[in-house]
Amino acid sequence: MEAARRDPHAFEALYRKYVAQVYSFALYELRNPHAAEDLTAQVFLRALAGLSEFREQGAGDESSFRVWLFQICRNSISNERRRQRRHPEAPLDTVLDHAAPDDVAERAADRQELARALAAIYALPADRRRALVLRFVHEMSAREIGQVLGKSESAVRVTIHRALRQVTEQLRQPRGPAH
């Protein structure tokens, strides 16, 4: 174990474990696969550089490493958003196409369902959207989400509940033009 403490190459195992999660969170936020890749690279390079600052506060499945990684990701996304303000927001189709590259006729209903869910998610304010994505896509607990977003556990639960009510309302609206 002492060897692992001194071996930065062990970081690759963490990278392999979490790369899809970081990329996925970035893609939900930025809606652009290339921007999501750039951000993912930024996050892991920053994490590697800052590894000596990381303080483990859990053990095993309760490791706080993922939360720390997502905190870096959230900060990087905020920086990226500030930089992107001059640019138009990517269309929803960018994410949708990335989600269903094997789209065929029999999967049309799945695609439509996914499109409605994503449209509802993207109609939410940022904090509600992020809380939902972390809860449902990354299966984080309210406590972990609170640590990532800088909120209390109870505030996260309320945020998620309000987001769910808003999504429910959105899904009850008559359908707009198909994506």
Add this chain to the structure above:
Amino acid sequence: MLGREDEAVIQADAYIDALLAAHGGLPAALPDAAAGPSEQLRRTIELLEARLPRFHPSFRFEEALAGRLRAAASMDSSAPRPPGSTIPQLPIDTRLPGLAENVMFDRRLLLGGAIASGVSLAGAAMFVRAQRRSGRARSRREWLS
């Protein structure tokens, strides 16, 4: 005493926990309809749990970034360190068999669909997840139509 919103918040959270646990293969009892969130909220929770995908970057990107990280780690480890400084204990042990299995699982997905075609792993990952969940999703689709 809890207010109505407080109760609804707790019920929704418990319902999400139960669904996610069931999805993860853990034993979980879904709350009774009377004790759980409203029917409409439950359907929204089920839809999001079933349909929101986790994306995977392309194999080419993943490997390229792994190479950059290895190079950065090599530079970092060869740099002089202040006396007494160490790299902190990592939260996982790379020798654990579970980790190797997880990595292999991703690789099997890759071999199953992405390497040969050069297509992003997203397709393979989405396909597997969609297949796993399609049964449940199908039953919910009526609500959206």
